[in-house]
Amino acid sequence: MTTTIPTDIPTVAATGTAASALRGTRRRRNVRSAAVTCALAVAVVALLVLTMMVGSFRIGAGEVVASVLHLRDNPSVDFVVRGLRLPTAASALTVGLALGASGTIFQQLLRNPLASPDFVGITSGAGLAAATGIVLLQGGGLVVSGMALGGALLAGLLMYLLAWRDGVTGYRFILIGIGASVFFDGLIGFVLSRAQLFEARQAMHWLTGSVGQASTAELRLLAGALLVLLPAAVLLQRPLRALELGDDAARTLGIRPDLSRAGLLGTAIVLVALAVSVAGPIAFVALVAGPIANRLLGPATGGILPAALVGSALLLTADLVAVHLLPTPLPTGVVTGAVGAPYLLWLLATANRQGVGG
Template sequence: MATTLAPPHVLAGRARRRRRSVLVTSALAVVVLCLFVLTMMVGSYYVSPVDVIASVLHLRDDPTTDFIVRDLRLPPAATALAVGVALGTAGTIFQRLLGNPLASPDFVGVSSGASLFAVSAILVFHAGSAAVAGSALVGALLTALLIYLLAWRDGITGYRFILIGIGVSQFMMSIIGYVLSRAQRYEAGEAMTWLVGSVGRSGTGELRALIVAVLVIVPLVIMLDRPLRMLELGDDTATALGARVEPVRLALLGVAIVLVGFAAAAAGPLMFVALIAGPVALRLTGPAGSIVASGLVGAIIVLGADLVAQHLLPAVLPTGVVTGIIGAPYLIWLLATVNREGRGG
């Protein structure tokens, strides 16, 4: 049987795109590593990069350095890294799967559901950090299931899913406002701190769960990248190419929602990270861009935002304040661009 080969210029173009994607992804990984080390270097007590790496890898035994690096600075740095990867990966799945740059967990209700359950655990049940984290994960999953069921009409379209998600998100935020209004001042302050989001608030259990989730789910997402590319062509085309449309869509939405839930459990709802990471990665890598690049961009955003929040402002602020400052202008620009190009749904 004869095989049909693509023209040489097409093959050369594919090779260039793959090469660009690999080079950019590798460069992003180097930037993430540098920011990760820098996060553990700076502070009231400076630690050299060599000492940071030696302490993290247990190459030396220096009690003072080990306490500062491993006990004080490594947990928030690892949280920022893992949360960024989780949100960047989840955000690009939502955007590609639903075919809309505004399709982000921040706006389709998933993050709001996690916030409602976590705030309720704090204010109503006076739960500890582990219970709050578990509540956030359950809230994200149940809210996503609710949106999926409401949006189902012989299948899922991105436009309907996003609109229903925005409606559910506003409903959740209204309930959060009511719960906050009934709380005592101290408890309300604690809940508001959680709602803003900060990588320094997670406990050991939440951090370990997040890292395990990222290490397990991200490779699974990479394996699903080819079916995801088929779904981007439309349901009919994907079916003709042999993809099982609804099972694949459910699997992708499921893993993205789990990543968002674990990230919210560890750091709260860091706004705009999931929205920004995918488009930035696509601009850098080109059409052959990978989900890995989006996760790395997410990690860069969170690590960079935490550095700014902790060390470059007159007062120490939660990480979510800086991601909000970064993301709000981007959202305004995106809304204006989508409206001009007619890509709103």
């Protein structure tokens, strides 16, 4: 009698080995992602405390923590920490989270490292609305912030509608955004040319960007929005990864490309609009936060929460440098611009060498 040996045993063994290797790779990626996220969170908390320690009146780390958490009653320390330094530190923290998350969503969704809110017209739209409010309406505080928020949202909606043609592609969205940004910048120059000297200086200070100009109401609005939008962005990370593979692959995985893309873009636009309304158009943080986070994450690239934490760390560090390490205190946007411009040149040069720079 002839014994038949199943021919599919090697195939089954190979499939099991591949599945085991895949699970091991996924486990290592998850472990690295969790470790990097925790390390970044610790670094952000340390920078937050350091921001409230330094100044003309030095305060110890323990006193800062006790004052913020209301563990001790020390009127002089509480006045300096809660009244003077905490609003600026909280502004840098929340604005950095919003810029980092929105920047990496744009870059992954549009599949271009230059796809940042800085360059696709959204921050320029906010700047135009804010400059108009300052110069023509003599507004300030919540009026300017509200107009900046509305300007950013309208600019984002305009970009989406102009880029829509049986769907939104990254290349078309970026080109239209760059053109709109140039147009808005020209209108900003026109508005400033009609301003009085005091109004022009006030508008230019806002357009430079600084984390120290937010009111309590603006900070509460941004913090409340982050509590909703940041978890929503993290939940949308699965559709975002699917869209990176292309629309056909996303449909195969059960993702609706147009709806998911609209939700992701909407979330990113609202995040950056709120950040700009609080601190002005701080340049380059949204551009560099995602790539730095990806370098730290290694094979576990694309994490929205790590990119948001990198954005906070960058902005807290930039504020420390701008206020305490330079001969004259400067707006935070000056430091981020000085650091971000060389990075942009390097990014353009390397992209061109790799043949993806256009």
